[in-house]
Amino acid sequence: MEAPRLREETLHYLAHRRSLTAAQMQGPGPTSEEVDALLRIAARVPDHRRVHPFRFIVFEGEARSRFGDILESAYAKKEGTEDPACLKIERERFERAPVVVAVVSAVNKEHKTPEWEQILTAGAVAQNLVIAAGAAGFAAQWLTEWYAYDEGVLEAAGLKGDERLAGWVYLGTPADAPKERARMDASALTERWSSPPSQG
Numbered sequence: 155m156e157a158p159r160l161r162e163e164t165l166h167y168l169a170h171r172r173s174l175t176a177a178q179m180q181g182p183g184p185t186s187e188e189v190d191a192l193l194r195i196a197a198r199v200p201d202h203r204r205v206h207p208f209r210f211i212v213f214e215g216e217a218r219s220r221f222g223d224i225l226e227s228a229y230a231k232k233e234g235t236e237d238p239a240c241l242k243i244e245r246e247r248f249e250r251a252p253v254v255v256a257v258v259s260a261v262n263k264e265h266k267t268p269e270w271e272q273i274l275t276a277g278a279v280a281q282n283l284v285i286a287a288g289a290a291g292f293a294a295q296w297l298t299e300w301y302a303y304d305e306g307v308l309e310a311a312g313l314k315g316d317e318r319l320a321g322w323v324y325l326g327t328p329a330d331a332p333k334e335r336a337r338m339d340a341s342a343l344t345e346r347w348s349s350p351p352s353q354g
Contacts, residue, residue: 167289172332174293176250179326183252184292186214189325192290193255196283199275205265207272208279208320211256211312218248224310225301232304247301251293251324255283256311259318276320283323293328296321 184192193210201207213221226245230236248254259276261269280296287294301307302319313319 168285171285171288172334173284173295174328174330174332176295176297176324176326178329178332179251179293179295179324180329181252181327183214183326184287184290188290189214189253189255192283192286192325195286196257196279199278199282201275202267202271203265205262205267205272205275207259207261207265207267208276209258209260211258213248213254213256214252218254219245221248221311222246224307228301228304228307228310231306232300247299251295251326253325255323255325257283257320257323258313259320261316261318263316280321280323287323287325293324293326295324297324298322 189212193212196210197206197208222245225247226241229244230241233240235241257276257280259273261272263269265272284294284296298319298321302322308317308319311319
């Protein structure tokens with residue numbers, strides 16, 4: 155492995171990284187081979203005791219529209235609606251981008267690594283995927299939305315047992331440049347410890 159060294163291009167990219175919305179994506183998306191390469195990068199995360207508490211489900215091509223039928227049906231049942239305009243939005247959710255990757259949090263509750271650490275690993279995987287996609291020239295957005303918490307949708311997607319969805323990561327080609335948004339200054343979220351807080 156190469157020793158750590160200054161990588162100014164990487165620092166510049168991370169300092170200016172910004173997600174594009176799924177609505178700002180177009181084709182082409184990453185090929186299956188490119189998706190596989192991005193997922194290999196995404197999987198290179200801190201993982202205490204190598205539990206691998208995550209996995210991926212990839213939606214490409216016609217699979218996106220077939221899954222859209224499931225989203226439409228689930229939304230109609232959940233909301234008790236037959237409004238064609240609303241149902242069209244739900245049916246076309248996965249068609250907003252050429253590729254959608256489900257990042258699944260697959261905690262091993264029998265393992266001695268704390269559950270919280272395993273959950274954090276899955277979150278790191280999703281963020282790694284977003285960063286890797288951007289570095290490869292693709293647009294990426296990490297979303298949850300209502301269907302990340304619908305049991306019927308998750309079962310249809312292939313989640314098992316106690317698995318949870320860390321997020322849907324949408325991948326495509328940027329249709330336009332991202333716009334910056336207001337950011338909290340990290341200094342406002344930072345303190346430096348020197349002693350325990352006073353009591354009373």
